[in-house]
Amino acid sequence: MSSRIEEDSNTNASTTSVNTNLSPDAAQKQPGRSRGPSVGSIASTTSKPSLRSAISSSSISTISTVSKKASDSNLAQRQTEFEKKFTKRMDLEPLLSFQDPSSPSDPLTLPDDYMTILATQAADLQSSILIHGRLCLTRYHLCFRSNIIGIITMKVHALSDVVSIRKGTTAKWIQNAVYVRVMEVDDEGNQVEQHYGYGSLWNRDSLYDALMDCWKERAPERYEEFKKTEATENGEEVEEEEEEVIENQENTADQLKRTTGSGEQYKELALNVKIPLQLEQAYNLLYHNESFTTNFYTNEKKLTDLKISEWEEDAETGERSRTLNYVMHMNNTLGPKSSNCNGSETIVIADPETSYEIVSETQTPDIPSGKCFIIRTRTCLTHDILHHKQATRIHCTTQVDWSSSSLLKGTITPAVIKGQKEHHQQLVQAITEWVKGHPDDFGVSREHVEIKHETEIEHTTEEVKEKIGKTIIEHAGEIPDNPVMLVITVLFVVLLLLYIKG
Incomplete structure (x- = not known):
């Protein structure tokens, strides 16, 4: 067996061509992915095959649709890095699928977009320890590479070998991971399913959708088998589900609605999700359900001395507000172990037809410089659609406003923003568990309570500047x-x- 990769230096189309004399028997001997072989190890004496000079229109369409939402950095720069690091690491097996069975001796020409990445995000490979690196998706592979103080970890998963893709979590409750199961050949030559988890994704849902689309295109049979298995696990029949979806689309298309809020928001996005509840249900659960609120703050957040006042209406503005006072406990090695927190919530917009918008302010006077800043959060609840049913979108933004200078500003601000994002992730988890525990109160099935994380907004220059501190x-x-x-x-x-x- 001999192979060779040659890159066309006269084009920017990321074109890769491979000469190989692989027999059909060789393909049958490698039904799964081997961890050892890689392309480019031995030179071939065969002539150079013709190259496809440009990316097809369908590929361009796919790239433009996927890359913007599912990537966290400049694709052009990442493309160059990807080609440099992965060209010689693509496994031999997927190349055989491009061989013409009627002419096995002909030079093998790969698709023009074989090495073109559609999406890329920073990710952590979930192993005995978290290995931080970068995940790259092409129409044919899911690739991961990490370089930590010279220790390089690389994974190349051919989508044709993937058997399942699921959404996963980091630290049991943070919804920012994907789980991939891939057929591989172990050291003894046996086919085994290998599980890989990639967490800490900036925009997990967009990458998951892109990954599922590419997998469906590359391995439609395995994709359909997985969807059937998934439906069976959920206690449903695929045909019945499809009929129900079509029926729901026809009957409710005119009844469902989407609305938008005022558009006012703070600097940092803390949450952007859809939940399978009506707008009024979501609003009442978050702001008028004493049992849920008390359970979340005391049992989930471990706060003590919780005191929440009744809603009171301002005579001048007509806005309703309430106060929240509690003690927050911290695991600091240095500094205070707890702090009193004084907060307020004000309903600035209350329109059942369009949106509810609530502004909250919190101050922690017992921590260093705690009297110098206020944490502000704006929560916007609007009508939306999830799985062809009426739902609610929860969009939360936050920022830290300083009333005076402090040497700790550059340290406290990023820490507070991180804490706010974690708080809202915990809130989402609490909503999910509460609805599952009280399905009759919301008219939903316990098995179908799914919260979908939407696309996150991009960081502005001002936000990044706030994170890294002042000059x-x-x-x-x-x-x-x-x-x-x-x-x-x-x-x-x-x-x-x-x-x-x-």
């Missing part, structure tokens, strides 16, 4: 307004002058 010049500009920093700066200048003169 030295910006910090210097704050010195005159900060007496402590002013004294430290004067002492530093005096000591510097004494040192120079001495």
Whole structure:
């Protein structure tokens, strides 16, 4: 067996051509993926095959549809890196599917988009430890690569060998992972199913949808078999499900509606999901169900001394608001172990036909610089559609507003934003468990309670700047307004002058 990869240096189309003299018998001997062989190890003396000079229109359509939503960085830059690192690591087996059975001796020409990535996101390979790297999706492979202090980990999964793809979690409750099961050949030559989990995905749902579409196109039989198995596990028949979907589409198409809120939001996106509840149901559960609220804060968040006031209407604005006071406990090695939290919630928009919008403010005075900032969150509930049924979209944004300067601002702000995002993920999990535990209260089936995470907004330059902290010049500009920093700066200048003169 001999093979060779040659890249066309005269085109930007990521074209890869392979010469190989693989017999049909060789293909039959490798029904699964072997972990060992890779393309490009031995040169061939066969002539160079013709190349497909441009990406097809269908490929361009697929790329443009998928890449923007399911990628977290510049695709052009990632494409170059991908070709450099993965060209010689593609397994031999998938190449055989491009061989013409009637002319096995003819040079093998791969599709023009064989090495074109459709989506890429940073990810963690879930093993005995989390291995941080990057996940790349093409129309034929799912590839992962990590380089941690020189230790390189690479995985190449041919979509034709994938047997199942499911949404998964990180740390049991964070919905940001995908689980992939792939047929491989072990060291003894036996076919086995290998499980791979990739977590910490920036936009898990978009990548999952793109992965499912590519898998369906590449291995339709395995895809259909998986969907049937999945339907059976859910206690449904595929045919009945399809008939029900069609019927629901016909009967409810005119009744379902989507609405939007006012459009006002804060800097950071904390949550953007659809839940299978009516708008009024979602609103009442989150803001008027005392049992749910108490259970979430005391049992899930482990808060103590929880006190929630009744809703009161402002005589001037007509807006209703309430206060929340509790003690938050922290696992800090240094610093306070707990802090009193003083919060408020104000319903700024309450229109059952369009949206409910609630603004909350929280202050933690007992932590360092706790009196210098306020955490603000805006929650928008609107009508939406999920699986051809009426649902509710929950869109939450947040930000930290500082009333005075602090040396800890660059540390506290990112930590608070991270905590807000984790808090809302816990809230989603709590909603799911509560609805499953009280299906009759919401008119839903316990087995069909699914919350779908939608596309997240991109970080703006201002948001990124807030995360990485201010520049030295910006910090210097704050010195005159900060007496402590002013004294430290004067002492530093005096000591510097004494040192120079001495």
